[in-house]
Amino acid sequence: MKITRLVTAAILLAASAAQARDYGVSSRSAGRGTVYSDNRGGSAYVGPRGVAAQGANGRSAVATDRGTAVSDRYGAAAVGDNRAVYARGYGTAYTGAAVVTTGTAAAPLPAGYITGIPPNAPTFIISGTTCYFINGIYYHAVFYAGNTVYVPMTF
Amino acid sequence: MKPFLLSIGLLATSWLPLSAAAPTGEQLLRQMSARLAGADAFRFEATRDIDAALLPGITLSGKVRIAAVVQRPGKFAAWSESKADSREFIADGHSLTIFDSKKNLYAIVPMPATIDRLIAELDEKYGFTPPLAEFAVSDPYQEFRRQAHTIVFLGREKVGAGIFHLGGVECDHLSLKGKTADAELWIGVKDHLPRKLVATFHRAGHPQVRVNFLAWDLSPRVSSADFIFTPPKGARKIEMWTTAKMRAARRH
Numbered sequence: 001m002k003i004t005r006l007v008t009a010a011i012l013l014a015a016s017a018a019q020a021r022d023y024g025v026s027s028r029s030a031g032r033g034t035v036y037s038d039n040r041g042g043s044a045y046v047g048p049r050g051v052a053a054q055g056a057n058g059r060s061a062v063a064t065d066r067g068t069a070v071s072d073r074y075g076a077a078a079v080g081d082n083r084a085v086y087a088r089g090y091g092t093a094y095t096g097a098a099v100v101t102t103g104t105a106a107a108p109l110p111a112g113y114i115t116g117i118p119p120n121a122p123t124f125i126i127s128g129t130t131c132y133f134i135n136g137i138y139y140h141a142v143f144y145a146g147n148t149v150y151v152p153m154t155f
Numbered sequence: 156m157k158p159f160l161l162s163i164g165l166l167a168t169s170w171l172p173l174s175a176a177a178p179t180g181e182q183l184l185r186q187m188s189a190r191l192a193g194a195d196a197f198r199f200e201a202t203r204d205i206d207a208a209l210l211p212g213i214t215l216s217g218k219v220r221i222a223a224v225v226q227r228p229g230k231f232a233a234w235s236e237s238k239a240d241s242r243e244f245i246a247d248g249h250s251l252t253i254f255d256s257k258k259n260l261y262a263i264v265p266m267p268a269t270i271d272r273l274i275a276e277l278d279e280k281y282g283f284t285p286p287l288a289e290f291a292v293s294d295p296y297q298e299f300r301r302q303a304h305t306i307v308f309l310g311r312e313k314v315g316a317g318i319f320h321l322g323g324v325e326c327d328h329l330s331l332k333g334k335t336a337d338a339e340l341w342i343g344v345k346d347h348l349p350r351k352l353v354a355t356f357h358r359a360g361h362p363q364v365r366v367n368f369l370a371w372d373l374s375p376r377v378s379s380a381d382f383i384f385t386p387p388k389g390a391r392k393i394e395m396w397t398t399a400k401m402r403a404a405r406r407h
Contacts, residue, residue, distance in 0.1 A: 130391060141260055143253050143395040143396065144282075144395075144401055145281065145282045146283040151404060
């Protein structure tokens with residue numbers, strides 16, 4: 001799994017400079033930490049509180065003592081001390097990021113679905129259903145676990 | 156009588172009746188349950204405050220004001236309102252309607268005829284229960300007992316008392332210990348009705364649910380109109396998804 005690989009890469013880059021050279025990367029000091037980079041455009045920062053890595057393809061990962069986060073072209077995910085967050089398509093700016101906590105009393109909202117629609121989102125009627133078009137995805141409203149949520153349309 | 160002796164005397168008289176009665180948590184919970192179960196119809200108002208850790212992605216969050224009316228055996232209506240959202244839950248003995256009045260959306264699904272079965276089916280099939288529905292079931296004692304392995308009477312204290320301990324309702328204070336949460340419940344000494352509930356969950360941060368019952372009416376005027384939903388102008392009917400359907404959609 002790509003996300004797993006990114007996390008693994010970040011952990012690898014937390015190793016010593018000597019070990020880093022074994023992986024074919026150069027290093028320089030930056031702030032309180034070290035930046036490692038390779039000739040293909042990938043780079044990683046290793047600091048006193050964690051590590052961050054970005055590949056040449058723009059995918060990135062960060063790991064600290066408080067949790068881990070990764071992102072790729074499909075979205076982003078984070079795992080913290082006691083919760084996980086996943087956001088798809090358009091980052092975490094909307095309220096739509098589904099949050100999963102362990103042992104939740106209420107049924108958790110599934111990843112990728114959203115609970116709010118931006119006020120200026122274009123509205124369409126598709127097969128008699130009102131839909132909202134947000135960042136390339138058509139959503140429609142349903143009640144789930146007693147709340148209004150917006151789920152992607154399936155065609 | 157000297158002031159000191161008077162104080163001792165007052166303390167003794169206030170303590171003696173309680174000691175003589177020696178109620179147990181079990182007895183007090185059964186008393187409360189019998190009072191609610193014995194009412195053919197009742198209304199209550201409450202505030203419910205839920206810590207954010209218990210509301211993952213849920214929009215109806217934080218402090219919510221709830222009003223509910225119950226007509227046994229099968230009619231239940233609840234209105235909950237917060238700053239951000241408002242919901243209506245109306246069960247008429249045949250179907251359940253949920254209405255999100257802020258977004259003007261509603262859903263109607265068929266439901267069993269009794270409140271007990273309605274709550275069980277909602278929980279099992281749709282992953283939620285209407286607000287404070289555990290007080291509307293035919294045997295609230297069983298509902299609490301299912302979740303609490305230990306019930307202890309802690310003593311008497313006032314709920315809702317103001318400055319200098321004036322006003323408020325004299326309550327029996329119970330501690331309920333459960334697998335997923337511990338709860339404290341305050342039951343009115345005179346009317347045996349729940350006045351306050353604080354549940355603390357066994358997880359990081361010890362998030363809480365706090366309920367304050369503001370008013371009870373066990374002889375309310377209830378009409379069929381209380382359980383009829385008429386969609387407002389422009390309201391859109393949407394689907395109510397089961398947890399199974401949402402789980403299947405998640406796999407796509």
